[in-house]
Amino acid sequence: MNKKQLKRILLNRTETEYYIQKIVLSICREFNKKFEDIALIGIQHKGFYLAEKIAELIKSKTKISVPTGSIDISMYRDDIGTRRSISKIYETNIPFDVEGKAIILVDDVLHTGRTIRAALDAITDYGRPALIRLAILIDRGGREFPIAADYVGKIKKISKNMKVTVNFSSDNKKPIVYLHQNKIKSGVA
Amino acid sequence: MHDWKRKDLIAIYDLNAKEIELILDTAEEFKKVSKRRIKKVPALRGKTVVNFFVEPSTRTRTSFELAEQRLSADIININASSSSLIKGETLLDTAKNIESMEVDFIVMRHSAVGAHYFIADNVKCGIVNAGDGAHEHPTQALLDIFTIREKKGRIKGLNVTILGDILHSRVARSNIWGLLKLGANVTIAGPATLVPKEFKSIGVRVTYDLREALENADVINLLRIQHERQRSAFFPSIGEYASIFGLNTKTMRFVKPDALIMHPGPINRGVEIDSKFADGAQSVILEQVTNGIAVRMAVLYLISAAINK
Numbered sequence: 466m467n468k469k470q471l472k473r474i475l476l477n478r479t480e481t482e483y484y485i486q487k488i489v490l491s492i493c494r495e496f497n498k499k500f501e502d503i504a505l506i507g508i509q510h511k512g513f514y515l516a517e518k519i520a521e522l523i524k525s526k527t528k529i530s531v532p533t534g535s536i537d538i539s540m541y542r543d544d545i546g547t548r549r550s551i552s553k554i555y556e557t558n559i560p561f562d563v564e565g566k567a568i569i570l571v572d573d574v575l576h577t578g579r580t581i582r583a584a585l586d587a588i589t590d591y592g593r594p595a596l597i598r599l600a601i602l603i604d605r606g607g608r609e610f611p612i613a614a615d616y617v618g619k620i621k622k623i624s625k626n627m628k629v630t631v632n633f634s635s636d637n638k639k640p641i642v643y644l645h646q647n648k649i650k651s652g653v654a
Numbered sequence: 655m656h657d658w659k660r661k662d663l664i665a666i667y668d669l670n671a672k673e674i675e676l677i678l679d680t681a682e683e684f685k686k687v688s689k690r691r692i693k694k695v696p697a698l699r700g701k702t703v704v705n706f707f708v709e710p711s712t713r714t715r716t717s718f719e720l721a722e723q724r725l726s727a728d729i730i731n732i733n734a735s736s737s738s739l740i741k742g743e744t745l746l747d748t749a750k751n752i753e754s755m756e757v758d759f760i761v762m763r764h765s766a767v768g769a770h771y772f773i774a775d776n777v778k779c780g781i782v783n784a785g786d787g788a789h790e791h792p793t794q795a796l797l798d799i800f801t802i803r804e805k806k807g808r809i810k811g812l813n814v815t816i817l818g819d820i821l822h823s824r825v826a827r828s829n830i831w832g833l834l835k836l837g838a839n840v841t842i843a844g845p846a847t848l849v850p851k852e853f854k855s856i857g858v859r860v861t862y863d864l865r866e867a868l869e870n871a872d873v874i875n876l877l878r879i880q881h882e883r884q885r886s887a888f889f890p891s892i893g894e895y896a897s898i899f900g901l902n903t904k905t906m907r908f909v910k911p912d913a914l915i916m917h918p919g920p921i922n923r924g925v926e927i928d929s930k931f932a933d934g935a936q937s938v939i940l941e942q943v944t945n946g947i948a949v950r951m952a953v954l955y956l957i958s959a960a961i962n963k
Contacts, residue, residue, distance in 0.1 A: 537683065539683075539697075540683075540684075540687070540695035540696070540697040540955070541695065541696055541697075551658050551955070551956055551958075551959040553679075554679070554680055554683045555683075556683065557683060557686060586696070587695075590690065590692040590694075590695070591690065591691070591692075592691070
C-alpha cells in the first residue's frame, strides 16, 4: 500500500450512521411484515460488516432476526486471465437455504458493478432465490456493467483515480467513510 | 496483500511458512465448494491443464482431475505409455509441444528428481509436481498438514511421527519439510535399513524403537511399504515388518487415545496397520482423501495469478 496517499473524511460517523439507517428504512418499507422470507448476504469483507450492522438495526426496529451470511467472490471474478495478484479469500458462510428466499445482497461501495456481477453468480450456485436486491452504502458511479442498487445510502460521484473505503471500528458500532486521493494498490476492484 | 509469486509448486522445501499457511487457508474455502450442491466455481474457466503422468498414478491423478474440474479448467491426461516419450522424444520436447498448444498448467509426475525444475525453467506454463522419484510430493504433504491442522487446530508444537519406509518416500520428505517449517516436532521411525539417520542433521528425531516413536505422538503418519520400489531386501519379511512396526492391537497400546492415524494410501491392510485401526475412530485416512481435492484446488488457484505475469 502507498503510505503517502492523502486521505480525508467523505462521510463522518454521524452521516454514515444516518445513511445506514436510510437503507434499513427502505428495506423495512419494501418488506413490511414479510420479514420471514428475507435474508442478508454481505460481500466479504466490508459488505459483511455492513450486513451485520443492517441486521442489528432491523432487529432493534422490528424485533425480527434476519438471517445473515457472508460471501467471498474471489473464485467468481472476471479478471482471471489478467489479474496479477491473488487476494485473500475470506469466509463464505451462508447458514440458510437461499432457495425461494428474498436475498438482500450488501456491499459497502458500488463502483464498476463487476463485484456484484460475480456475487450474483456465486449466490445462484447455492440455489434459486425468489429475488435478489442490492443494498449499498455509497454509490460512487463509474459503472461498467448495467447494475443498479435498490437501497442506497449516499450517491456521490467520485473520480476514477480515487478510492473510497469504509472503515468499521473494531466493535462494528460506528463506521466512517474515507476518500483517498491516490488509488490504493489492491487486488480487489 | 498476499505473497504468492510462484508459477510452479515443485517442492515444499522451496516454500516458507507463510506460503504454506496461505495454501492451507485458501484450501479451507475451497473445501466448502466440494460440499455444495453445485461443486464447481469458475476460478480457472478458460484455463487448460495437462496432467502428464510419466509414472502411473490413480488416486493422485483422480484427485488433481477433480480439483481441476471443480475449478472449471479444461483438462487433458497424458500417460507415459500414450506419450511420444516411448517413440524417443525428449521430455523437454514433449513439454515444449504441450506449451505450444497454449496450455496453462502442467501437473507432472516423473521418476527423475529435477525434471520438474528443468521443465519449469524452460516453459511458461505453471508446473505442479505430482511426485518426483523419492524427492517430493508436495500436494500430499499439504493435504496431510491441512488434515492435521483441521483436526488439532495447529501444527506448532505437535509431535508428529512418520513411520515406515522413509528411505524411498517422497511423501515423508515433503511432510518433514512442511512440518518443520511450521514448527512441529518430527520423529521418523521404522527398520534401520529404511530410516536414514542423516535426517537428524535437519532437526528430525530418528528412532528404531516403535514404542519410543508412538508414545507422546499427536499424529502418526504411516507410510506404505512400497513393494514395487523395493528391489533388494530391506527387512526379512512382510510378516516380520507387520509384527515389529505395524499398528496392531499390541502396538496400539502405546498410542495416545487422541492421536491421529494417517496414511497416504493405498494401504497394505495387515502390514502397516490392521483393519480394525485403519477403519477406527482415530483414523483420518479418508478425510485426507477429501482434503486432497481442496488443497490441489488452492494450489492451482494461487499459481494461476503468477502465470499471468
